[in-house]
Amino acid sequence: MILDLDRFVRTERPQWTALEKTLDWLAADPNRELSIADLERFHTLYQRASADLAKVATLASEGELQSYLGWLVSRAYAEIHEARDRRQFRPWRWLTEEFPRAFRRHVRAFQLAVALTVIGAGFGSLALRIDADAKGVLMPFDALSKETPAERVAREQQLKGKQLAGQKGRFSAELMTHNTQVALFTLALGMTFGFGTIAILFYNGVVLGAVIYDYVHAGQSVFLLGWLLPHGVIEIPAILVGGQTGFVIAHALIGWGSRASRADRLRAILPDVVTLAAGLALMLVWAGMVEAFLSQYHEPVIPYGLKIAFGLVEALLLTLFLTRSGREETR
């Protein structure tokens, strides 16, 4: 059959234009929705454009008209066939319900992240015990590796928190951004089937273990707790949440115990990945502020007991939040 193309275009053009206008209206704001009557009209226009595309498909395989109609139908198809949940974002509900629930849904991935960090910490402390000269390698920060814990404690207690005078804000901002980058990178490495995430978590554990061993061995356990706990009880779990999310991605990639396609598995975890990523970023903002404005002050400015108590209270609240908040029975 040879189509009377001229007549066909003249007859159908008003419908295509109407469909295009509706699509442009929808595209102007991603939250726009059509009324039932408009939706029915939109659906009719979509079906008509689809039928027209089917007609011209036999006429010109890659022609201008087919390309135009294909583009029109593809845009309308995306609007018509989208059936995923589009609930409005509510920040408070997200924070108090969705984030802790997403955390609990993947708690085994979090436990794996904790286990890897603990193994790394064991390795780091053992390595420093066996080879004290490896300190520079195990702790790649000058502030930690170039002086003994006792020297640092004496220096910082003498400075009374003035070591960051005039740069606390900048220090805090750099901590927030750097730690967020590390946590998100740990998350992104889930795309290496989890191997990159494993490596980062283990390495973080090695550094942490070496620092802990160094200070405990030097008899500076109280200083260590007073310095690390206020920000560490939020910062370290945030990095672990990054690792948890990386393992969630890796699990979806590998697909153990699932018959769904890889694309379906990845699609299913996307909302949780975003929720956990945003949650860890929020945790790191808090940790960055605490590290710059509290952790760097030591005795005699702030008693260690107070700093340790602050850290323990934070740890308790975080644990309660992640394990209890948003639970179905508490609503």
Add this chain to the structure above:
Amino acid sequence: MIARDTLRIRTPEGVEFALPLAGPFSRMLALAIDLAVIAMIDSVLEKVLGPLLVFGEDVATAVHVVVYFALVLVYGATAEWFWRGQTVGKRLLGLRVVDGRGLRLEPAQVIVRNLLRLLDALPAFYLVGGVACVFSRYHQRLGDLAAGTVVIRTPAHGAPDLDKLLAGKYNSLAEARHLAARLRQKVTPEMARIGLEALLRRDRLDPAARLELFRELADYFRALAPYPPDLVEQLGDEPYVRNVVAIVYRSRT
């Protein structure tokens, strides 16, 4: 064989449409434009945040560090969400991020594909993402694979105007009605399609190839329905093909 330059989607209505995929080079150019846009926004931000200096240099620097980090992190996702899969760079180069199944882009998809830039950008100049893009079936970087998205080309589309192509010109072949009827009867849909495509694409053809193509097509159509010499003696190959196409496609005019 799977075509790597198009994403084909079959709708439940049984209609298939193809989305032309963007290649790594055009995507790289779009990225370069976006980086330039980020640099421009940052220079504007520096001026906007200037008054914060009254609170001290420390506060101004801290705010700038956080705002710049947030800008780099959210620029792509925000633009792609509000512009339906486009950033400034993609808009300028006619590219668009779409769902891999042709559905509407979800916020989670644009966020995840942009978060994974951290990995795609490694070790430098988006090498990981570039390699993934070259070797994946639908030119997807790792962020696209995780988010289930593809980047397509969106050239300016408009309904074709046949008037520009076929109308407004005297058609000497239509004068001999019985021969015009014979043409309609003998020209197959495939040959009519080839004639129409040749006319639609003639400006993109090499001059020598254009002459050769229209000569072959005209000879073919001449053999199907030989016209009296006085009707066609002044008619070149290309006008001949155009007149034949006008007769078969505009049968009611």
